[in-house]
Amino acid sequence: MIKRIEVQDFINKTKNKQNLILGIFAHPDDEVLNMGGLIIKAVQKNIKVVLICLSRGEKGITSDLYKNNIDVIRKKEFFQAGKIYGLEQKDLKIYNFPDGRFFYSQDKLEKKLLNLLFKYQPSVIVTHDPSGKTYHPDHITTSIVLKKIISRNFLGKTRFYYSVYSSLQRKTYKNLNKNIYQSNFPPDFKTMPKPDYCLKLNNKDIEIQKKACLAYKSQRLFQNLSLDLDLWLNLLFDKEYYHLVKLQEKYLFKFRKYKYKEVNFKNESQKKT
């Protein structure tokens, strides 16, 4: 049963008095695609949001135009999108983990995330789910490392959510996937947990989402599609879905070969986080 929820409910359910929502994602634009609506709603209610972007997304070269400075451009786009949401620059943190290679930097990642969590003491944390939505190994690694840290050090101190899709969104995404990530591995979402909560966006929110998407010019979000951006947003983003992580439980995850040639995961068997 999916429960319709308002942004205040995310905060009210926690004992933590900080009233801070911390979004932690692997690449610039993941925050828009995973919790844009939640950011918009939080800003409207004066709830503080801090966004952590762990890499500059230097592998996301979509054109020769950006060959030499994609990291600089995507960093700028991250700040632009944050500004569109009404966030202050000091609440937008971007780090330099190597795009596509988080899997090999897990110890460093753990240390960094642990420091950030101690610093911010967030009442709510939102991140990638263990399927990574797109099978991106950085998404999956971020999800695994965070669950490990929170289970160990922040039990009962924070509410931890995965951004997930509803069954309709999963179907829609599968149908559109070939056009989006040129993926040879259409996601089957077998390792994506079911949503517990739904956040509904209104037309005004979707307009802001559209602007934030367009801030990522270098990523040409949705531009490869024959569908227009409005339709896309309405199909996939008029509602956002969240899974409340049960920290005592095991969640399946699975690394698969991704489009980056140098990332070669030999062990593709399913494991649990």
Ligand SMILES: [Zn+2]
């Ligand atoms: Zn990403």
